[in-house]
Amino acid sequence: MLLNGCFAKKSIEKISRPGTTDVTSSSREAKWSTGVLLSGIDIKISSDFNPLFDVADNDGSGHNLFIQMMKQWNSSTNLYTFFQADGDTTTNKNYTNISSYYDSEMGIYKSTNWFSNVSNQALAVTQFYGIRRNVGSATEYIELTHADIILNYRDYTFSMDSSSNSNYDLPSVLLHELGHFIGLSHQSDFLVSSVMQPYLSIFDVNRSITSADISSTRTNYNASLLTASNALSALNTGVRTSQVDPKEGEIVRGIIELRDNGKCHHYENGVLSDIH
Numbered sequence: 001m002l003l004n005g006c007f008a009k010k011s012i013e014k015i016s017r018p019g020t021t022d023v024t025s026s027s028r029e030a031k032w033s034t035g036v037l038l039s040g041i042d043i044k045i046s047s048d049f050n051p052l053f054d055v056a057d058n059d060g061s062g063h064n065l066f067i068q069m070m071k072q073w074n075s076s077t078n079l080y081t082f083f084q085a086d087g088d089t090t091t092n093k094n095y096t097n098i099s100s101y102y103d104s105e106m107g108i109y110k111s112t113n114w115f116s117n118v119s120n121q122a123l124a125v126t127q128f129y130g131i132r133r134n135v136g137s138a139t140e141y142i143e144l145t146h147a148d149i150i151l152n153y154r155d156y157t158f159s160m161d162s163s164s165n166s167n168y169d170l171p172s173v174l175l176h177e178l179g180h181f182i183g184l185s186h187q188s189d190f191l192v193s194s195v196m197q198p199y200l201s202i203f204d205v206n207r208s209i210t211s212a213d214i215s216s217t218r219t220n221y222n223a224s225l226l227t228a229s230n231a232l233s234a235l236n237t238g239v240r241t242s243q244v245d246p247k248e249g250e251i252v253r254g255i256i257e258l259r260d261n262g263k264c265h266h267y268e269n270g271v272l273s274d275i276h
């Protein structure tokens with residue numbers, strides 16, 4: 001479905017949900033371990049966003065709009081804390097190579113460079129890394145160990161002002177990316193109200209998750225609880241650059257691009273693994 005032209009909507013990014021070519025899309029799952037979700041994922045906010053925050057936008061707990069978007073996902077289940085949502089900031093990273101974001105810190109960053117291997121039709125990307133678990137079985141999934149959200153400030157402008165019709169609504173984009181961050185894919189049914197719809201127009205403001213989003217989260221984090229992750233050893237093991245013969249425990253880097261022809265290209269460790 002190509003919506004870009006007629007509705008002037010832009011694909012919200014994307015990167016996420018790696019999967020093998022021999023596994024059906026319904027069985028592709030990506031999720032954080034319960035060990036991580038006991039205290040929440042520690043994702044930092046680039047201090048370059050600080051000037052955009054207005055205390056008038058804060059909620060009753062004094063939390064800015066970015067933290068409020070994290071709290072949206074936290075509220076989707078009473079089992080887990082997805083994000084620490086403490087508002088910790090960090091220095092912005094503006095790499096020319098998206099792989100450089102795979103470091104010891106997870107964050108939300110502004111890019112004025114964008115990346116040669118990511119579509120310029122994307123407002124933002126969430127890049128994630130994980131470990132292959134249960135390879136070859138019906139319960140195969142990617143245990144997420146690292147992710148970053150990068151906003152495309154080279155090609156687009158964003159605003160915290162929900163009434164702005166000249167900039168993309170930054171909290172809306174972030175809420176969508178945070179959904180990918182916790183392993184959710186795009187809502188495949190255009191008729192379903194969801195912040196995980198893959199398009200956003202310059203007029204859209206989607207700052208609240210929907211019942212469909214809550215359902216997606218609960219499905220992704222089902223009763224089969226994950227064991228504690230070993231993220232540090234994963235970081236030290238390195239990433240394979242081909243995706244032949246998936247191995248149990250190997251590190252996977254996931255990228256999904258939504259092209260302007262409406263096709264989704266899924267890359268796994270740099271290799272095209274699926275187009276739909």
Ligand SMILES: [Zn+2]
Binds near residue numbers: 012180197198
């Ligand atoms: Zn997306």
